[in-house]
Amino acid sequence: EQVKVLLSLKDKLRIASGEPASGSKSAKSFSLKTPKGTKDYTAKEMSVRSKIFSTITSVFEKHGAVTIDTPVFELKEILTGKYGEDSKLIYDLKDQGGEECSLRYDLTVPFARHVAMNGISNVKRFQIAKVYRRDQPAMTKGRMREFYQCDYDIAGQYDAMIPDAECVRVAVEVLTSLDVGSFVIKINHRKILDAIFEVSGVPEDKIRTISSAVDKLDKLPWADVKKEMTEEKGLDESVADKIGEYVRLSGREELLDKLRALPELMASSKAQEGVADMDLFFKYAKIYNILDYVSFDMSLARGLDYYTGIIYEAVLTEENVRPTEAQPTATGAKEVKEGGEIDESQVRVGSIAAGGRYDELVGMFSAARRGGKAKGKNSNVPCVGISFGVERIYSIVMSRLPAETIKANKTQVALKIATELWDAGIPAEFTYKVKPRLQSQYNTCDQEVIPWAVLIGSDEVASGNVKIKNMAVKVEGEEGGVTVKRSDMISELKQRLGL
């Protein structure tokens, strides 16, 4: 009996240390995979992804942004205390004798660290890179543990709401350029939201958790959200009802007048500041021609702690969200994680970009640099930014794009010809066989969408000619290819390829 227990414990130890249990035979046969929540991207997927990146990059660059690159891991303490409850999703590196490090969870915190570390007072930067979250993967919904974010941020002391409006303009330009279909950018302001909670009577320590409940209003009916606030989170029913009145408000610019007409709310200095900001925002959004895309929505709350001003989230509108290969369960509704926390800036169904103003983050790092003191005038750098979740955009673009590959097509002579083609800048490939079969090469042209073939037989070698054959289109009378002088091969091909 005791031996059994011991053996079982031994097995548990083996499992804990990563060795296969004694009972399991073919542990090796399960090892040929990528880690949970990660995947390889094939050439076709990469070509779509790089098109998306290049479209996004060109918008960012048009706005004068420059790119920086930061390490894939950061000192653990840099990430500590930045993500609230989601900190449990951070990947740590093993302690192998040295510093404690963690994989980056987003691109915002490393950016703030970079700005503080280098004493930068203002910069407009973009970064397109992978981030890591030990979340429960939902690959079919595009939720991965390793995924790309495309971030655009403006750091610096500027006049109120000008860079904020530009971030929303950038979102409109990116999503329009990518042709993702119709979308709306929901906006709200943390100070107005805080004022609502304040005047409704939410205790200080419950603001964050009540805020998450509010953020579910686009998925759940008010009754359910209220239930969560009162039954789960212990809020007084009267307080919840008051919140409910406020956060169900949405509209456009005219909503500001509605808010101004609420004396109880406007008694809060936070509300006054938020409303003044939003007033400016709408002024600038009008000039930027983006008013039609914007919806002022008091239920937008966002989960991350570090936002201090305007917040926004771009969502595909209902009509546009249809099940695609990679998104069979898309419903247009927000996705809520276990425990009721909403996963910020993660790829949600329907949500494709999000961000906001975070004025304190750089200051946290600057203060650390100065050993906790000297919170001087210039130690803080206000920031605002937007992050695009590319997996969702990817699946939309992927479902529409036709396959597209452009390539051009042995004996020993083939090596020489390939050399000439490469030297002339013409993409070329050949079968690595001394005696390749013609038909198999034709098949390769078909499969790889190679538009032109150069044919060489003993006749051609003897006469100093080559045949060039259109593999994409059958040309009447030229089914066997056209014979051209070897010395004219490059110019003939260039002409036909339009090079």
Add this chain to the structure above:
Amino acid sequence: EQVKVLLSLKDKLRIASGEPASGSKSAKSFSLKTPKGTKDYTAKEMSVRSKIFSTITSVFEKHGAVTIDTPVFELKEILTGKYGEDSKLIYDLKDQGGEECSLRYDLTVPFARHVAMNGISNVKRFQIAKVYRRDQPAMTKGRMREFYQCDYDIAGQYDAMIPDAECVRVAVEVLTSLDVGSFVIKINHRKILDAIFEVSGVPEDKIRTISSAVDKLDKLPWADVKKEMTEEKGLDESVADKIGEYVRLSGREELLDKLRALPELMASSKAQEGVADMDLFFKYAKIYNILDYVSFDMSLARGLDYYTGIIYEAVLTEENVRPTEAQPTATGAKEVKEGGEIDESQVRVGSIAAGGRYDELVGMFSAARRGGKAKGKNSNVPCVGISFGVERIYSIVMSRLPAETIKANKTQVALKIATELWDAGIPAEFTYKVKPRLQSQYNTCDQEVIPWAVLIGSDEVASGNVKIKNMAVKVEGEEGGVTVKRSDMISELKQRLGL
């Protein structure tokens, strides 16, 4: 006394666990950094790096290669047993309840895993991505713990040496396109090298370590290498002398005739196979016009275990290697790590690309997939590839390129004008100030090399005009800018910008 010891031990424990020692005050003031061996890349550095990547990519694509992307971490067991002694440099992720994972050490092993996992029989792929090694960093020499590799590999059953010669041709094209200066590509063959060790009498279990000693011959004189072989590694002096005769041979194609004239060596079937391969290689290299770049060097050994055929390494030639900002100690000689191991495919001083044939790696993974059995005909996929270490190339290119930025240049009207410029595809920026000072904007144009400014004062607003001013060049009579109609602004700017 004992209390003192205990307190000191406590401190040691704290340090070991990453906490600050009780005595140290401002632990936080040291945290604002990137992890050891990593760095942020600034906008300027990124622009140089992306030019290098785009040059390399265009060569790879010209040869018909497609790109794939793999996760930054792999299951630990995928990497186990692939890198010999260097396995100690692998970064592991912390066990947070799940799979054991490690950061990728190179791009070759993940590629082989990808090929085996997907049952791919042939593919020509490239990948440009970061790899991770817990090596002693030497940032000034460009040796980092996080660094980029640019890999080009051909997988598939093909006729001997055709893809191998193409990899060397690709190296020549890449290094020529990048204009790195004069270089030579050293080549050798693992089978010839193994035959040399065999006929010299090196015991089987010492072949790897003796091979590393040989690889130092371009840095150390033969006497030192021999000393390492005999005194450190216990080889008979007569055996070392025999090796010495062989490995000091170098030359070009004619070296093959010299080898063929050595009956003892040629009695080895491995030597016969290696020489036949190299004979073919030179034949193809001649057709590919790369003979001038190639040096047949019997002292090239390479450290990685998985090579099975031709091996090569591109090195800058002595005259070309000069100290640069990032490389103050460049000497053109190979760098040897502590313990005498040579760091393979790592950025060495002078070495900028390396690779070779590895025919067994995919088979190791395929065998694992089939539970260790079924080593059938198609379970193995022979591969050959080359890896470019971009940090070294980066520092060469960086030392030559001039700063280069192209950007173009408020009241509330500025937002409207910026919108028009963005809509027209003209890059534009403005100061985010309601009342910006003109001189500070002029300074920004200078700093950011912005070629044109659009000027608006109350006069211009009233008259419906704008002034456009060349910021790059002083134009006689146009020092204050040229007044144009607001409606002509875009066309006037486009014309001047050549758009």
